[in-house]
Amino acid sequence: MAEDSAPPPASPSTQSGVANLAEQRRAYIQFDMLVIPLIVLLFMGIFSFHFALLVGDWDYWVDWRDRRWWPLVTPLCLAVLPGVFGYLLWERLRLPLAGTLTILCLTVASWISRYLNFYLFADFPMNMVWPSTYVALGLIFDCILLLSRSFFWTGLAGGFLFGLLVYPLNWPLLAPYMVPVELHGTMLTVADLQGYEYVRTAIPEYVRKIEQSTLRTFGEAVTPLTAVFAGFVNILNTWLWMWVGYLGAKAVWIRKIT
Amino acid sequence: MSAVLRWLVAMGLALVASAVGAHGEKAQMPQLRMSTVHWFDLEVSTTKLSVNDEIVVRGRFMPSMHWPHHVESIEDTAFLNIGVPGPAFVRLESRVNGVPMIRSTRFFRGETYEFMIRMKARKPGRYHVHPLINVKGTGPIIGPGRWIEVGGDPAAFELKAKTLLGREIDLESYGFANVLGWSAFWFLLGLSWFVYWLWKCPIVIPRFKQRDELGVDADRMITRTDRRTGLIYLAVTLCAIVGGYQYAQASYPITTPLQTGRVDVPPADPGPRVVTATMVEARYRIPGRSFRIEMEVTNHGDKALSIGEMAAGNLRFINAAVKPVQPADEDDLVAVDSLRVENAPIPPGETRTVVIYADDALWETQRMTTMIKSPDANVAALLFFYDTDGRRHHVEIGGPMIPVFG
Numbered sequence: 001m002a003e004d005s006a007p008p009p010a011s012p013s014t015q016s017g018v019a020n021l022a023e024q025r026r027a028y029i030q031f032d033m034l035v036i037p038l039i040v041l042l043f044m045g046i047f048s049f050h051f052a053l054l055v056g057d058w059d060y061w062v063d064w065r066d067r068r069w070w071p072l073v074t075p076l077c078l079a080v081l082p083g084v085f086g087y088l089l090w091e092r093l094r095l096p097l098a099g100t101l102t103i104l105c106l107t108v109a110s111w112i113s114r115y116l117n118f119y120l121f122a123d124f125p126m127n128m129v130w131p132s133t134y135v136a137l138g139l140i141f142d143c144i145l146l147l148s149r150s151f152f153w154t155g156l157a158g159g160f161l162f163g164l165l166v167y168p169l170n171w172p173l174l175a176p177y178m179v180p181v182e183l184h185g186t187m188l189t190v191a192d193l194q195g196y197e198y199v200r201t202a203i204p205e206y207v208r209k210i211e212q213s214t215l216r217t218f219g220e221a222v223t224p225l226t227a228v229f230a231g232f233v234n235i236l237n238t239w240l241w242m243w244v245g246y247l248g249a250k251a252v253w254i255r256k257i258t
Numbered sequence: 259m260s261a262v263l264r265w266l267v268a269m270g271l272a273l274v275a276s277a278v279g280a281h282g283e284k285a286q287m288p289q290l291r292m293s294t295v296h297w298f299d300l301e302v303s304t305t306k307l308s309v310n311d312e313i314v315v316r317g318r319f320m321p322s323m324h325w326p327h328h329v330e331s332i333e334d335t336a337f338l339n340i341g342v343p344g345p346a347f348v349r350l351e352s353r354v355n356g357v358p359m360i361r362s363t364r365f366f367r368g369e370t371y372e373f374m375i376r377m378k379a380r381k382p383g384r385y386h387v388h389p390l391i392n393v394k395g396t397g398p399i400i401g402p403g404r405w406i407e408v409g410g411d412p413a414a415f416e417l418k419a420k421t422l423l424g425r426e427i428d429l430e431s432y433g434f435a436n437v438l439g440w441s442a443f444w445f446l447l448g449l450s451w452f453v454y455w456l457w458k459c460p461i462v463i464p465r466f467k468q469r470d471e472l473g474v475d476a477d478r479m480i481t482r483t484d485r486r487t488g489l490i491y492l493a494v495t496l497c498a499i500v501g502g503y504q505y506a507q508a509s510y511p512i513t514t515p516l517q518t519g520r521v522d523v524p525p526a527d528p529g530p531r532v533v534t535a536t537m538v539e540a541r542y543r544i545p546g547r548s549f550r551i552e553m554e555v556t557n558h559g560d561k562a563l564s565i566g567e568m569a570a571g572n573l574r575f576i577n578a579a580v581k582p583v584q585p586a587d588e589d590d591l592v593a594v595d596s597l598r599v600e601n602a603p604i605p606p607g608e609t610r611t612v613v614i615y616a617d618d619a620l621w622e623t624q625r626m627t628t629m630i631k632s633p634d635a636n637v638a639a640l641l642f643f644y645d646t647d648g649r650r651h652h653v654e655i656g657g658p659m660i661p662v663f664g
């Protein structure tokens with residue numbers, strides 16, 4: 001296989017019909033067909049568990065998606081798997097895929113869980129419990145890794161955009177729910193109204209960890225300030241998880257695969 | 259973390275509730291049930307209704323003066339809620355002393371509050387509906403329950419609202435098609451990126467080997483097409499985010515942040531104080547399921563007073579000779595004639611030692627007797643006095659409890 005070190009496209013099929021090569025290729029494909037679905041299931045499992053544990057209600061309920069906490073907590077938790085597996089897949093396979101793939105897996109798992117648990121079992125309408133969309137963040141992460149070929153720049157630019165864009169990315173989905181309504185002389189958003197009308201016995205109003213008004217004069221600037229702050233924190237966060245990936249890649253068991 | 263736990267607990271409770279057919283009301287420790295909130299005068303406007311019909315649950319409650327100190331107080335943060343399995347009903351209105359209970363509030367110990375909750379039936383079924391108060395740091399304090407039967411067609415359910423911009427919306431589906439569209443767009447874009455790399459299959463072993471062999475030159479595995487594709491995806495993604503944001507801003511120029519913050523409820527005027535009572539001693543005889551309470555009662559009024567009822571932990575012990583009460587349904591915790599009163603009525607202006615006996619199996623069946631196994635064996639109860647005109651006055655008593663084993 002030494003002559004394979006020529007630059008890709010690494011397609012050995014033109015190597016004349018050596019039976020061995022064709023057989024080997026078949027074995028490789030079989031390996032892929034076995035391993036990739038397993039990885040997908042694994043990502044679905046780990047990511048949805050981890051996300052439920054750390055983001056939980058912020059992603060479950062539309063009336064938890066505030067301007068301050070949700071766009072801060074979300075990217076920090078969301079960057080963990082892309083960071084770790086982004087490093088591993090790039091370092092070991094030169095595949096800029098982990099960001100998109102892990103978040104795709106999270107998306108599938110979230111939709112299944114909302115549909116089965118929240119809609120079918122617990123009877124909440126889907127328009128109250130839909131999962132936010134994050135796939136674009138994974139794409140940005142992967143594309144920057146591919147284009148920069150550098151973990152440093154991916155952490156810096158990718159991590160920053162990851163944190164910065166959670167809110168604007170979801171705004172087209174969320175904006176309709178932030179329209180004001182009036183109920184018994186109180187102004188609410190549509191999301192608040194849903195949270196009030198569709199009774200949640202175990203989740204009283206005060207449990208929501210959402211933006212409270214402050215005396216500081218942020219005024220209109222809450223959203224951009226949170227976004228930029230989340231972006232900066234997430235740079236460090238992304239580097240941290242890439243470093244964890246690096247530790248993982250160094251682990252002996254990975255080397256043993258060769 | 260707590261979010262997941264709470265969800266698991268909620269799911270667990272829902273499962274248990276649907277399996278047993280009723281209530282978690284017996285689960286809480288007896289002294290918590292007795293000395294947190296006294297609920298009374300529960301009324302439901304109907305017990306049988308159809309999807310889209312409305313029901314009003316109303317009543318009164320009084321936070322106990324004997325609220326345990328180790329439990330976070332209802333005077334900090336509380337929320338009036340209703341215990342139904344999921345959104346089987348939607349809540350259209352809830353008020354305490356006339357103030358809307360959309361947000362959280364706090365209630366003061368010893369004050370009496372009047373609540374009402376107006377709901378609309380959404381899913382057919384038979385539900386044990388309880389008013390409850392969630393207390394921050396403490397949990398739900400559950401009130402008495404009533405069985406409500408909902409019939410009809412769930413598909414016929416309707417819930418509309420009108421935004422402040424004048425648009426009528428259907429809350430069962432509002433915004434969801436849009437969410438689905440955007441989610442699908444992003445999902446498919448992401449999926450196509452996955453497929454692009456999957457297309458190079460086999461990818462795992464060959465790329466692993468190639469990467470190993472190339473060493474520091476491994477970046478050569480990335481082709482020009484790859485890079486160009488990456489650039490296109492990055493551009494499309496960023497443009498779609500910016501475009502989507504602009505589009506949303508243009509479509510919904512007026513939005514507000516989620517609304518929160520507490521409201522205050524003024525306590526109702528209690529009126530002149532007609533009667534006071536202090537507990538002298540409370541003994542619970544385990545073999546007889548009998549509670550004996552000795553107390554000192556002063557009648558400040560101008561009419562003789564009799565004791566018609568003692569309510570403790572949502573159990574009602576009735577002195578039928580003064581005012582008969584019948585249970586509203588098979589799970590209404592009323593012991594119809596279980597309260598014996600010695601040395602009453604109390605004449606006007608007099609202070610007397612009165613002894614009451616509350617004897618009923620309810621103590622046992624509602625697991626109130628487990629209080630002897632608790633680290634702080636205290637009791638609290640609400641007494642209802644009636645004067646000769648039938649006017650009612652309620653007074654709370656409370657203190658330590660001593661079990662009698664023989």
Ligand SMILES: [Cu+2]
Pocket residue numbers: 280281282283386387388403
């Ligand atoms: Cu019940």
